[in-house]
Amino acid sequence: MTVRLHRYCRERGIPYAIHFVPDPVAWTEVPETVAVLGRQRNRWQRGLIDTLRRHLHLLLNPRYGRIGLLAFPYFFFFEMLGPLVEFSGYIVVLFLLVTGWASLTYFWVFLMVALLFGAILSFAAVGLEELSFRRYTRLQDLLWLLALSLLENLGYRQLITYYRLQGTLDYLRGQTGWGHMERKGFQKA
Secondary structure: OHHHHHHHHHHHOOOOOOOOOOOOOOOOOOOOOHHHHHHHHHHHHHHHHHHHHHOHHHOOOHHHHHHHHHHHHHHHHHHHOHHHHHHHHHHHHHHHHHHOOOOHHHHHHHHHHHHHHHHHHHHHHHHHHHHHHOOOOOHHHHHHHHHHHHHOOOOHHHHHHHHHHHHHHHHHOOOOOOOOOOOOOOOOO
């Protein structure tokens, strides 16, 4: 809807502003199982691809300003194509190791740099949000989240990449249904 609004206003020369609201205005349930999480991420990836495909003429088009030159390319190259590039990277590195074209030392150094970079990005995102919005009243909650941001790159990221890659393949196969999302509703503790 946001992409469509940007496009509509730009094409008609209508002055507009779409603002970010940092406080939640809607709540949703977090998937309770890995299978439901996988279906959700698959669905999100297919929705992203469909939106980008429908509005592809925005990509790198100066007529659409920052949206066409910055935001749309980010979603296209990093969010949509990111799982393909990341998965391909895993395959290439494994191939290089198996064939002996890369040393085990190179592999471990590369892995550590990649994990460190991912952890720094996650750590920085949590830190910036806390500096901006002061969401965590208890120090132990903030420290726990920062610790989890370091662990995120050890398995969870790869799992999400797998589900997003699966979503890309499902989209290319023509799967359009949103599937079933199991919901239990909010329970009082």
